[in-house]
Amino acid sequence: MHFSDDELREALRRKDPGEAFTQKVTARVAQQQAGGVTRSSAGTRFRGFWHLLGLRPVLVGTIVAVLAVGGSLGMMKYRQAQEARAGEAAKRQALLALHITNAKLNHVFERAKNPQSE
């Protein structure tokens, strides 16, 4: 379907929303003058809330996502470090137990070899 510049211009010609629109605007201005802060929809109220905080929902979402990912990575690292520490402690305990057993066995062998030594 071919179209000329004029046809596109015609399709996008300005449209007047009518007198009802003017009245709505003037009513909202009057309300504002009277001191009431008016919002036209829940959407704009929600938007106003974020503007009040000086934040945008997308920005807040990004920050929350970064914190969540960072937090879970941190937790993973912490658990890994804890497991490694527990492993080291167990290893040390096992070595100590082996040393003790070795010493005891040496002692028993000594006594078995020379029963009169004591």
Place this chain on the structure above:
Amino acid sequence: MEPEARMDTALQRARQGDSAAFAEIVREHQGMVFSIGWHYLGDAWLAEDLGQEVFLQLYQNLGAIQSANHLSHWVRRVAVHRCIDHSRRKYFRRESPLDESHEVAANGKPGDSFLSKRLRQTVAQLRDKERMVIVLRYQEELELAEIAELLNMPLNSVKSTLFRALQNLRGKMSRQVKEARYAFF
């Protein structure tokens, strides 16, 4: 009285709190503001909501407006940037065709052709930046340099965006005809 002189007078009166003068300013610019919103956002209700916000902002800034010329420029700039902000905030992607359900009153579209309607629906499917450049060029009939200034874009980017937008528009329109033919036969 010349329209510009009439607006200058209305502006002066509105600054002094004359609500009838402010209504006159709204009446003069509401077509522009509503149409930018409607053609860009593709939703007449949203365009009306956005239009009201623009005029409320104008009311709060009446003191800063120096002339009738400045007034139109200011209103257009605020409408355009509110539309763009809306798209960014809501990740607004238009998937559905332009909403024609909302009745556009009075000075509406007498003799609106099938082609016009199809063109508007296809413009609504373009990318955000392309759509805004098309709206400013063909609805507002702005020069490319004015569009560049309004959108804070280099002139060459405006030229290439407009070229791409028209190419996409033509491509989409031809595809629609082919699909219609295929469906018919």
